[in-house]
Structures are given as structure tokens and as C-alpha cells.
Amino acid sequence: MGRLARRLPPHTPWKHLVGHGRSRLPIESRRMRPVTLGCTIALISVLSAAGSSAAQSDLDAVMTLPDTIPIFPLQDVVLFPNSSVPLHIFESRYRAMVADALEGDSIIGMILLQPGHEAEYEGRPPIFEVGCAGVIITAEELPDGRYNIVLEGFEKFQVLSEDASRSYRLAEVEALPEVIEPSDRPLLKQRRQQLERALSSVSPGIGLPSSDLPDEEAVDGLSAVLPLEPAVRQDLLEADGPAERALRLIRRLTGGRSAALTARPRPSGSSNGTGAL
Numbered sequence: 001m002g003r004l005a006r007r008l009p010p011h012t013p014w015k016h017l018v019g020h021g022r023s024r025l026p027i028e029s030r031r032m033r034p035v036t037l038g039c040t041i042a043l044i045s046v047l048s049a050a051g052s053s054a055a056q057s058d059l060d061a062v063m064t065l066p067d068t069i070p071i072f073p074l075q076d077v078v079l080f081p082n083s084s085v086p087l088h089i090f091e092s093r094y095r096a097m098v099a100d101a102l103e104g105d106s107i108i109g110m111i112l113l114q115p116g117h118e119a120e121y122e123g124r125p126p127i128f129e130v131g132c133a134g135v136i137i138t139a140e141e142l143p144d145g146r147y148n149i150v151l152e153g154f155e156k157f158q159v160l161s162e163d164a165s166r167s168y169r170l171a172e173v174e175a176l177p178e179v180i181e182p183s184d185r186p187l188l189k190q191r192r193q194q195l196e197r198a199l200s201s202v203s204p205g206i207g208l209p210s211s212d213l214p215d216e217e218a219v220d221g222l223s224a225v226l227p228l229e230p231a232v233r234q235d236l237l238e239a240d241g242p243a244e245r246a247l248r249l250i251r252r253l254t255g256g257r258s259a260a261l262t263a264r265p266r267p268s269g270s271s272n273g274t275g276a277l
Helices: 037-049 052-062 092-103 182-202 215-225 230-237 242-254
Strands: 068-074 084-089 107-112 130-141 147-163 169-176
Touching (some): 084 092, 092 107, 092 130, 092 147, 130 230, 182 215, 182 242
Parallel strands (some): 068 107
Antiparallel strands (some): 068 169, 084 147, 147 169
């Protein structure tokens, strides 16, 4: 057993492991059954019942985004505020990133790699400008130095510049807070209801997020777990708040572009020493 830095929740399944560099996924990941739309909605329901809302509120109350953060570029994982992602870290530069983060504020910025990154993978391939910062809420260090971590997203950011002083990537960032004013609540609630109706029409009889879950957390959670292409998920992240995010997702489902939401599984990992569950 590895040294437990922070206790892992009992439901955390460390299933997705990915290859280093351009190597393949291990057999264990390739044999996983596809994630269906129903499964993803069921996952949201389970998470909402587990009290994630209170935990996110506590997190938002204490976290402030620094001006400079480590950024973790992935080819197929987009983190959202009010959502979490488990990752398996085994590439040396990202092990160093996690170790440094755990010694400090535990913040890591997740950001999507641009298409065509493969040729520059070992260096600093191009990335999208907008990402989401997360805080490590659980971490398990394994005997060989690999890590299992869970990141909880709390704030969007825009990359302003990069610092090449470390083996991993550091960036100067500007926070992009998604402040929801009381006057915004009715529209957000309406958009959430429209989104849930759209999901029900795509897959009748599916479970939906608990009505006790705040609207922004329901929208962000669905954006995070529905089986979407990375570019579509990035477009959702860049939306101006959860109401606009919900509208974009509704349009994907009902506006003639619902092919973006398929029965295929969400990509199981990336080629830079991590996997998302």
C-alpha cells in the first residue's frame, strides 16, 4: 500500500491509467465498458446525494486563486467549477508538480491541449487560453512515486504568460470568477429545467440531479460528466457562467447538433501521464 497523504473516499475507483508520452492505454482501461448517458446521470445523482454542495461551498469560501499556478495540460479532460476529477499521475514532471502542490496550497490549473499537440508533446505544446483551477482534496502517493489524486474545481482562469523555470508548466493567470447575482437566479433555474427536459427527451426515464443540488452545480456537473468531445466541453467551460453554459448544452441536445452527445464513452485518459476516471 502506498503512503496515504489524505484519506481517499471509499467510492473512488482508480481505474483509468494511461501511457507515458504517445504509448497506449493499458489493457485494463481499454477493456472498460462504455459510459452511457444513463450512467453519467446516475453518477451525478450519487454525487449530489453525497453532500458535494456543502463541500463545494466550504471550498469556495476559503480558496483564492494565486497569480501564478502550475498548469496541467491534458488532451481530453476539462475541469469545471463545482465538479471534481480523479487523476492518476506517473510522468516524472507531473509527479514533481503534484509534490510541490501538496507542499504548498494544493492548487493545480487544468487546461486543454490544442489539436496537433502530439509533435510537441515532450516540450510545451500549445494550449487553450481558458482553464479551471482545482484544489487537491485527496492524494495517495504510491511506493514508486506515482500519485492518485482528486481535484475539485473552484475557479476559471485565463493564461496570461508562462514561466519556464520548472520541469512542469507554470503560468501567470487571471481569475475569471463566475459570480451569480440574486437577479441571475431565475434565469439559471429556468435554464436548468430546460436542460433537464432536453436530457429526458434524449434518454427517457433517466435519473436527473437531485433537486436539492444548487442549479450551478447541476449544470457544471452535467457539463463535466456527459460524454462530449473535448472541444465541446471546452466551449462549455468558456461560457459566461452556468446559465450560458446550460444554454449551450441545451443547444447541443436540441438544436440540430445533438450528435456531439453520443453513446460513446468519455475519453479515458490523456497521453501525459494521467488518466481521468
